Amino acid sequence: MVSAVLIVIGFTSALGFKNETVAVLALVIASILGAVPIAIQAYQALRVKVVSIDVLVTIAVTGAFIIRNYEESAIVTFLFLFGAFLEQRTLNKTRSAIKELTEMAPESALKQMVNGEFEEVDVDEVDVGDILLVKTGAKIPVDGTVLSGEGSINEASITGESLLVSKEKGSTVFAGTILDNGTIQITADRVGEDTTFGKIIELVEEAQDSKSEAERFIDRFSKYYTPAVLVLAILVWLFSRDLQLAITILVLGCPGALVIGVPVSNVAGIGNGARHGVLLKGSEVIGDFSRLDTMVFDKTGTLTAGNPSVAEKEFYGVNIDEALGYLASIERESDHPLAKAVLEEIGETVISSVENTEVIKGGGIVATVDGHRIAVGNVALMEKENIVLSEKEKADIARFEKSGNSLVLTAIDGELKILMGVRDQIRPGVKEDLLRLKKLGVKNLVMLSGDNQGTVDMVSRELGLTEAYGNMVPEDKSAYIKKLIEEEKQIVAFVGDGVNDSPSLALAHIGIAMGGGTDVAIETSDVVLMNSDFSRLPHALGLTKATARNMEQNIFIAVGIVLFLLASVFFSQWMNMSIGMLVHEASILLVILNGMRLLRYKLRKL
Numbered sequence: 001m002v003s004a005v006l007i008v009i010g011f012t013s014a015l016g017f018k019n020e021t022v023a024v025l026a027l028v029i030a031s032i033l034g035a036v037p038i039a040i041q042a043y044q045a046l047r048v049k050v051v052s053i054d055v056l057v058t059i060a061v062t063g064a065f066i067i068r069n070y071e072e073s074a075i076v077t078f079l080f081l082f083g084a085f086l087e088q089r090t091l092n093k094t095r096s097a098i099k100e101l102t103e104m105a106p107e108s109a110l111k112q113m114v115n116g117e118f119e120e121v122d123v124d125e126v127d128v129g130d131i132l133l134v135k136t137g138a139k140i141p142v143d144g145t146v147l148s149g150e151g152s153i154n155e156a157s158i159t160g161e162s163l164l165v166s167k168e169k170g171s172t173v174f175a176g177t178i179l180d181n182g183t184i185q186i187t188a189d190r191v192g193e194d195t196t197f198g199k200i201i202e203l204v205e206e207a208q209d210s211k212s213e214a215e216r217f218i219d220r221f222s223k224y225y226t227p228a229v230l231v232l233a234i235l236v237w238l239f240s241r242d243l244q245l246a247i248t249i250l251v252l253g254c255p256g257a258l259v260i261g262v263p264v265s266n267v268a269g270i271g272n273g274a275r276h277g278v279l280l281k282g283s284e285v286i287g288d289f290s291r292l293d294t295m296v297f298d299k300t301g302t303l304t305a306g307n308p309s310v311a312e313k314e315f316y317g318v319n320i321d322e323a324l325g326y327l328a329s330i331e332r333e334s335d336h337p338l339a340k341a342v343l344e345e346i347g348e349t350v351i352s353s354v355e356n357t358e359v360i361k362g363g364g365i366v367a368t369v370d371g372h373r374i375a376v377g378n379v380a381l382m383e384k385e386n387i388v389l390s391e392k393e394k395a396d397i398a399r400f401e402k403s404g405n406s407l408v409l410t411a412i413d414g415e416l417k418i419l420m421g422v423r424d425q426i427r428p429g430v431k432e433d434l435l436r437l438k439k440l441g442v443k444n445l446v447m448l449s450g451d452n453q454g455t456v457d458m459v460s461r462e463l464g465l466t467e468a469y470g471n472m473v474p475e476d477k478s479a480y481i482k483k484l485i486e487e488e489k490q491i492v493a494f495v496g497d498g499v500n501d502s503p504s505l506a507l508a509h510i511g512i513a514m515g516g517g518t519d520v521a522i523e524t525s526d527v528v529l530m531n532s533d534f535s536r537l538p539h540a541l542g543l544t545k546a547t548a549r550n551m552e553q554n555i556f557i558a559v560g561i562v563l564f565l566l567a568s569v570f571f572s573q574w575m576n577m578s579i580g581m582l583v584h585e586a587s588i589l590l591v592i593l594n595g596m597r598l599l600r601y602k603l604r605k606l
Contacts (some may be wrong), residue, residue, distance in 0.1 A: 003078045006030035010074065027070035034077025035061045051226045053254045059230070060577065063247040075578040076251060079585050106175060109141035110134070112185075123192075130188045134179050143195045144186035146171045151182025155531065221258070229253035244577075245569065252565040252580040257587040261554030264595035269547030272601050277530040278540040285526045288509040289541065290548035291491050294484055295442050296504070298477075298496035299449035299459060302514060302534070304424035308338060310345035311405055312421035314396050323417040325350040326369045327410045330376050333357060334365065341422045342408055360384070362450050362473025364408075375411045378452065380471065387411045393419070401454030427534050431463050436538035436603070440545065444490075448477045448504075478503040485509070497532065512537065542603040550598055554591040561587040 010026035013019040038054050038061070045052035057080050064073035110118040112131040123141045126132065131147065134140055140153070152164040155177045164180050167173060173186055175195035192198055229250065237246035266283040273280045280286065297303050315323075329352045331339040357367040363384065364377015375385045379397060382389065387409075389397070393416055400407055405421030434445055444466045449456050453470035460468030469480070481504050484490045494508035505511030505525050513525035514532035529536045565583060568575035 003030045003034045003074070003081065006033070007074050007078060010071075024070055027074040031061065031065065031070060031073040031077055034074065034081055038077060038080060050223070051230060053226065053259070056226065056229060056250045056254055059233075060247045060250040063243055063250075064577070067243055067247075069244065069577075072247075072577045076581045079578070079581040082585070106139040106141040110138075126188055126191050128188050128191055132186050132188060134173075134184050134186060136179055136181050136183060138179055140173045140175055140177045140179065140186070142175050142186070142188040143190035144173055144188045146173060147185045147187055149182060149184035151184050152180045154178045154180050221255075225255055229255075248569055248575070248577045248580060249566065251577050252569060252575075252584065253562060254584055255558065255562060257558035257561060257584075257591045258555065260588055261558050261591035261595070262551045264592050265547055265550040265554055265598065268595045268598035269543055269550070269601075272598050273540065273543055276539055276543075277533055277536045278543065279528040279530065280540070280544070281526050281528070285510060286544045286547050288491055289493065289527070289544040292442055292493055292510065292541065293490040294444040294446060294492045295437060296446045296448060296477075296481060296484075296492060296494045296508070298494075298504075299447055299451060299456065300424060301497040301532070302495050303426060303430055303447060303459065303463065305427050308341045308406065308422045308424035310341055310420050311423040312400055312403065313345070314393075314419040316390075316393065316416055316419070320417065321349070323410060323412055325352060326372065326374050326412060327376060327418060329354050329369055330357075330365055330367050330374055338406055338408055338422050342420060345420065362471075362476075372412050373414070375409075377409065378407055378450075378471075379409065382409055382411060382416065385411060385414070387414060387416055389416060401452050404455050404458035406451045406455050426459065426462060430534055433535055433538050434463055434465070437541060440538060440541050442541070448472050448480060474503055478507050481507045495537070512540075539603045543598070543601055546601050547598055550595055554594055557591055557594070558587060 006026045007030050010023045010030065013026065014023035035058065039058045042052065042054035042058040045054060057076065061073045061077055064070070064076070106123050108120050109123050109126050110133040111121045111126055112133070113119050118133045126142055132141060132144065134151075136151070146167050146169050148169060150166070150168045153167055153173060155165050155174065167182075167184065172189075173184075175190075175198065232253065233246040233249045236249055237243055240246075263283075266286060269286060270280050270283070280289075300308075324346050328343055328346045328349050331342050332351065333354060352369050355368045357365060359365055360377060360381055363381035364375065366373070366375045366377075366381075366385070368374070375381055375387070396419055397407060397409075400419065400421040403421065403423075405423050408418075408420040408422055409416060410418035410420075437445065445464075447456060447460055447463075447465050447468040449468075449470050450472055451470050456468045456470035459465075469476075472480070481492055481494055484492045485507075491510075492508045493510035493512055494504045495512040495514070496505055497514035505513060510527060511525035512527040512529065514529055514534070527540055529540070561583065565575070565580050569580075
């Protein structure tokens with residue numbers, strides 16, 4: 001502001017009052033005021049052996065002083081500082097997503113004290129196991145479980161979806177969400193940075209600080225480009241002996257828009273994702289994701305709802321009640337969705353102690369119950385246990401598979417006793433979401449599952465997938481991913497939610513975890529879909545493609561304007577240092593504003 005006032009005084013004195021002394025004095029002071037912070041930045045850059053834009057501007061302003069062109073030096077320093085000010089303000093807007101997230105974080109909680117009364121405390125004073133009271137309109141302070149009461153919660157801060165979600169005793173609640181109505185008491189399960197909301201903030205901060213391949217390339221490019229401009233200016237001066245022309249080249253060759261264009265696109269894209277329930281773990285994710293060829297899906301909990309129920313069952317031989325008790329005793333020790341479905345079907349029964357439990361990967365469980373060897377799992381496990389199946393049993397298995405069931409077989413002491421067909425429902429809207437992915441350029445949609453091939457084929461036909469493979473253990477899945485990447489040279493994304501998906505999530509170019517899945521899957525992944533919302537996946541892909549396009553546009557704008565300015569110096573009469581700096585700063589704002597468009601990105605409907 002002081003620099004601007006001095007420049008106005010200088011030009012008014014020179015043009016209005018013909019007072020050269022006051023004009024020169026005002027412009028010299030304006031130049032010095034503007035040059036000092038730029039020179040400090042240049043010195044700090046040179047200390048770490050970097051020839052930055054500030055170095056070029058400092059040399060240019062010094063040259064303008066030498067040739068007594070105080071008007072140019074004052075205007076150039078003012079425009080450079082004003083451009084930096086506007087750049088910072090605009091960049092702060094692109095980082096508004098993380099700022100909004102931070103502001104959403106709860107600061108206090110009503111904690112139950114030793115005397116049974118609830119007192120307001122700082123959220124940092126809440127520990128795991130504490131009982132908290134949440135009233136209408138208040139933010140949930142921690143991740144927890146509802147102990148009593150009912151209410152509707154706005155979970156937009158976690159899922160990006162503003163629809164209210166009903167909560168009752170036993171329901172899970174998340175920090176940062178808002179109790180729209182009702183009053184509930186919760187027990188704290190995860191607090192502070194360990195909450196889902198805390199992890200979201202941490203992931204978004206890390207993502208915005210990371211650098212993509214394009215950014216690293218531009219950093220390397222700038223490292224050599226900026227000294228090259230300096231050398232060009234020196235050569236021009238040596239051959240032409242025109243110091244003003246050399247100084248002008250220094251100013252016009254500044255790659256400011258190129259340096260800022262790609263980071264602002266990445267930050268805006270990651271910010272948009274955070275607002276819409278999509279966590280992109282770093283700028284480097286965007287490049288591979290935007291060029292995706294193949295998307296591979298786990299079935300249970302990803303394409304299907306993960307809440308299966310028993311649709312058909314057959315019993316063989318006698319003592320079936322006892323067999324059901326043994327089955328329930330074993331399934332109680334498993335957290336697999338099929339186990340939960342079996343337990344719901346059996347209901348109340350006699351539970352026995354389970355010993356010598358052995359989990360067979362991709363097969364099931366073998367254990368000892370009341371002295372009996374019990375095998376619970378799929379057909380492959382029965383074959384491994386040398387269970388001889390009768391013709392009727394084989395026919396029942398084939399019939400169950402044809403109906404699209406996942407099979408749970410129970411053998412006691414080498415004899416098949418129970419056959420259950422468990423069926424999972426396809427997630428609502430998944431078929432439309434997969435169609436959107438195809439329209440966005442995904443060539444192959446593949447499903448890999450540990451389930452039987454009959455069930456897998458039925459789901460595949462219904463969803464219109466390119467390929468589908470059943471009876472796959474985790475090693476088979478990761479081997480298939482490796483084959484796609486190394487032999488077929490495809491860019492692959494894997495979408496899953498379980499511990500057994502972690503190797504494939506880590507191996508794929510892009511690992512995409514359903515946010516309601518296991519912590520291991522979420523930690524291993526590159527992208528997280530909050531609240532396991534599959535409909536966020538097309539938005540995530542569309543957003544990364546839009547971000548990649550935006551980066552390319554910004555690079556084109558930045559390089560194009562620098563070439564235009566340098567050409568104007570040599571082939572026009574009107575270009576000078578002040579005009580060049582004005583265009584230069586305008587180009588920086590242009591790429592920033594172009595990047596900010598990503599904050600409003602929404603996937604078009606089919």
